Amino acid sequence: MIGKLFDVPRRLLAGLAALLTLGAVVTFTAMxxxxxxxxxxxxPDDQFSAGRALVHLKKFAAGPRPVGSPAGDRARDYLAxxxxxxxxxxxxxxxxxxxxxxxxxxFGQVDNIVGRLxxxxxxxxxxxxxxxxxxxxxxxxxxxxxxxAAMLETVRALRGGPGPRNDIVLLMSDGEEDGVLGAExxxxxxxxxxxxxxxxxxxxxxxxxxxxxxxxSAGNARLxxxxxxxxxxxxxxxxxxxxxxxxxxxxxxxxxxKAGFTGMNFAxxxxxxxxxxxxxxxxxxxxxxxxxxxxxxxxxARALGGADLRTLDSDHDAxxxxxxxxxxxxxxxxxxxxxxxxxxxxxxLALLARVRRLLSLPRLIVATASAxxxxxxxxxxxxxxxxxxxxxxxAYDLMGGLLHRPQPYRAAIAVLCALTVLGWYLVLRRRLGxxxxxxxxxxxxxxxxxxxxxxxxxxxxxxxxxxxxxxxGWLAAVLLRTPAWARTVVAMLGPVTAAMLLPSLAGNxxxxxxxxxxxxxxxxxxxxxxxxxxxxxxxxxxxxxRPKRAPVLAVPLTAVLLAAGLVVAGFVVDxxxxxxxxxxxxxxxMDAETRRAHWVSADVDPAPWTKRYVSGHDASALPPGYARGxxxxxxxxxxxxxxxxxxxxxxxxxxxxxxxxxxxxxxxxTLRLDQPISHATASAGRFGSVSxxxxxxxIGTWPSEIRFRGLPARGVQITLRVPEKDRIRLTxxxxxxxxxxxxxxxxxxxxxVAATREDGxxxxxxxxYTLTRGSARLPR
Numbered sequence: 001m002i003g004k005l006f007d008v009p010r011r012l013l014a015g016l017a018a019l020l021t022l023g024a025v026v027t028f029t030a031m032x033x034x035x036x037x038x039x040x041x042x043x044p045d046d047q048f049s050a051g052r053a054l055v056h057l058k059k060f061a062a063g064p065r066p067v068g069s070p071a072g073d074r075a076r077d078y079l080a081x082x083x084x085x086x087x088x089x090x091x092x093x094x095x096x097x098x099x100x101x102x103x104x105x106x107f108g109q110v111d112n113i114v115g116r117l118x119x120x121x122x123x124x125x126x127x128x129x130x131x132x133x134x135x136x137x138x139x140x141x142x143x144x145x146x147x148x149a150a151m152l153e154t155v156r157a158l159r160g161g162p163g164p165r166n167d168i169v170l171l172m173s174d175g176e177e178d179g180v181l182g183a184e185x186x187x188x189x190x191x192x193x194x195x196x197x198x199x200x201x202x203x204x205x206x207x208x209x210x211x212x213x214x215x216x217s218a219g220n221a222r223l224x225x226x227x228x229x230x231x232x233x234x235x236x237x238x239x240x241x242x243x244x245x246x247x248x249x250x251x252x253x254x255x256x257x258k259a260g261f262t263g264m265n266f267a268x269x270x271x272x273x274x275x276x277x278x279x280x281x282x283x284x285x286x287x288x289x290x291x292x293x294x295x296x297x298x299x300x301a302r303a304l305g306g307a308d309l310r311t312l313d314s315d316h317d318a319x320x321x322x323x324x325x326x327x328x329x330x331x332x333x334x335x336x337x338x339x340x341x342x343x344x345x346x347x348x349l350a351l352l353a354r355v356r357r358l359l360s361l362p363r364l365i366v367a368t369a370s371a372x373x374x375x376x377x378x379x380x381x382x383x384x385x386x387x388x389x390x391x392x393x394x395a396y397d398l399m400g401g402l403l404h405r406p407q408p409y410r411a412a413i414a415v416l417c418a419l420t421v422l423g424w425y426l427v428l429r430r431r432l433g434x435x436x437x438x439x440x441x442x443x444x445x446x447x448x449x450x451x452x453x454x455x456x457x458x459x460x461x462x463x464x465x466x467x468x469x470x471x472x473g474w475l476a477a478v479l480l481r482t483p484a485w486a487r488t489v490v491a492m493l494g495p496v497t498a499a500m501l502l503p504s505l506a507g508n509x510x511x512x513x514x515x516x517x518x519x520x521x522x523x524x525x526x527x528x529x530x531x532x533x534x535x536x537x538x539x540x541x542x543x544x545x546r547p548k549r550a551p552v553l554a555v556p557l558t559a560v561l562l563a564a565g566l567v568v569a570g571f572v573v574d575x576x577x578x579x580x581x582x583x584x585x586x587x588x589x590m591d592a593e594t595r596r597a598h599w600v601s602a603d604v605d606p607a608p609w610t611k612r613y614v615s616g617h618d619a620s621a622l623p624p625g626y627a628r629g630x631x632x633x634x635x636x637x638x639x640x641x642x643x644x645x646x647x648x649x650x651x652x653x654x655x656x657x658x659x660x661x662x663x664x665x666x667x668x669x670t671l672r673l674d675q676p677i678s679h680a681t682a683s684a685g686r687f688g689s690v691s692x693x694x695x696x697x698x699i700g701t702w703p704s705e706i707r708f709r710g711l712p713a714r715g716v717q718i719t720l721r722v723p724e725k726d727r728i729r730l731t732x733x734x735x736x737x738x739x740x741x742x743x744x745x746x747x748x749x750x751x752x753v754a755a756t757r758e759d760g761x762x763x764x765x766x767x768x769y770t771l772t773r774g775s776a777r778l779p780r
Contacts, residue, residue, distance in 0.1 A: 002433030002543055005358060005474050005491075005534075008484035015538030018492055022532065025324075025499040032325035033504060035210040035268070036233050036295060038287035045160050048298045050291040053146075053153040056082065057282055057290075061145035066136040066737065067108050067175040067182075068667045068710020075132050076111050079148065079172055083115040086155045088170070090115045093190055096684050097174075097181025102696030105680035107716075108181040108709035109687050110174035114192065117158065117168040124309035125167045125197030127261060128154070128301060129183070129252050131176030136737050137754045137761060138280040140177075142268070146285060147202035148172055150294035157298050164305030169197070173252050177276075178709045183252035187259035189688070198223070198304055198312060199263025201253040202293055205512065207279075208286035209270030211293045212236040212508075215244045215253060217262040221314035221331055227264060228320060228327045230303035231296040236266075237321035238458030239505060246456075262312065266296065269511045272402045278753040279581065319461050323500050335460050339446075339453040342464040345471035346446045350439050352478060358435035367432045367440030374424040375526050378417040382522035385413060385567070386515050393571065394605035395582050398755045401516025404580035408570035410510055410521075412563040417522050419559035421529035425536060426555070430546075434537050441530040442470050442494065448527075462501050466531055470494020495532045502528035578750035584610045585755040588636055588742050589733075589764045591623045592643025597636040598622060602629060602757060609752055623766040625672040625731035628701040628759070637743045643765040644669055644734035651771060654678075654721050660708070661715030662734035663765065668709045671718065674729040677704040679721040684712050702731075730769040735762045 008014050041051035060075040076092065083090045093112040098105070113132065130147035134140025151170050158164065169192055175181030187193035199217075213227060213236035220241075228234050244265075253265040268289045274280050316332035353359045359367075389409065390396050396403065403409070425437055449464030473493030480487065506524040513520060576582040584607050590597035598621065599613035606614060614632035622633065642663045650657040662669050676697050683689035697703035708716050722728060739745050741763055748754075754761040 099179035103698035206272035215265035242456035378526035379519035382518035401514025412566035
């Protein structure tokens, strides 16, 4: 029982037509999912203009503006002034934000900008949110300056038309980069944060690409309906929502939705190698991405601003995706029926093939089970390729898989996936038969459709629809007495459906996660290959014919050589220069008591510029508790800095209360203890007090850590709960941005930028304490 589901004359011509069709579908899908063309500053007043938004962006995003920095203060004043000039009610919410993680409590003094445009007959609040702070390493023109500039241009367009029915509130939050501190303070303290409403949050994880709606709150059906109907260029799909809900990442969207807001989260994610680096500049920002952000923001502000927000509640999520440039949505109630229909259709195809003696049940079971081999092999090869790339070019390790020009490497992964899937098919087609392998591949899709319907309903369409269309197409090709070309067309329904959905998903995963998690994209590519590979029958001889050895060897050899050539091309194309710089980690640390100072780097293979500062791995001379992970070190000159101080205000039972101060110009302070903590409280005078529970311990350093960003000049009071120990060691680290205060420091060359590790590009001055019962403070 070995046979093909159907055959046609002129198979070579049909095969070429099929491959061209699939290529055209993939190409058209990629083109249709692109971003928008930017509009100039002369665009009509009622439209969003990237040109006008760029004027604002240049005013506040020329350099880094981390929380608590003078640049952040200047950005705050400019943005608040623009909102006031537009006629909004503006408030600066000054507070202390907080967040906890394993062994870590992070606090920060934040200045949130809250602007309000009152509605004419409000049914609720539409909250438009983005953060105006940036990472300390770069200007943050995309993350998140572009969204903030888009808010100003959106307000201008809104004010030029009829007033909205609902209240429009703009939240330009502070401290997002250090743990969504501003958004946390907003929902904890501000009346508008506690009132809830509909949220539109805007982010970026790159400097280019379409504005994707990648996350929603639960029960999103009515929101998705509004999104699909209102915005001029909807992008994104519900599978991204399901994936993001499984990830540990968060944005301001997280605390806002936990506080009761329903809403949608948007970001563009291409050219992510510049994310959180000095390359996140206005010059590198794609104006089309800014236009896409802003056009969608304005359209949703108008749509939601005029809607009855009380009718947007829903008890289910919607499935949404784009197919050939058209946004398709359907309610969650259709997910299970479609998944079940796919299973029924695949079962019907298997039964028909069995009746026609094209396969047997044992062969179908083996074919289905064997498909795990190309899937696993594709993922392993992709991850193995990344390990090879890092071993050959260690500088890639600091990139986190987000390379400047990854296209040749991505193409190499695609070739390796094609090799594993085609190899699986060619090896087993004579033993199991083409029909068994084709139905086995569809069985995987149908099974994944059911699995996702249970655990991730918004992603079920990725598998259920190709399984359903594929099974129906093969059934039609087998049963219908139509011309050969018509049977070929219907047999292509499943591959075409997969080509519309899966390659673009693989591209999104590549953009968002990078090559370091290339195995995830490889799995998607291998799955799409499994449903496409039966087209190979149009190029192959009868299964009963023993293939010649030369062609059999030529296929894998060609694929391996092509993949190797693409990897070599990647090394040539993706070399580092001023436009695509290499990352390097360097910090300066000095013990305030001994005046001993060191350069510190976590680079595995330091660049020549970094090697002038670090020469060995001896971390024993570093202040206790400072080191985290494996470091390179080198001697450094002392600087004139008094350093931080921690005065013990109380120490009884499991409670330790400290008054922490730092030298002039210090933006942040970090405390590390050699004991775990279970609770932390920070009090910053008139900015307020906040507490967080802490569980777990830090990895690669002392068990617990407390950070305070935007440290007030008078310092901060920190209260901790620690085990009742006779002796506790404490290291306090005062951190100042940049290294220029160190004598003899030579700035980085143009082809180097600071790495994204949070303790990099900092001048750190430390002071250590040993705390004992009955003694407020003792030297180490």
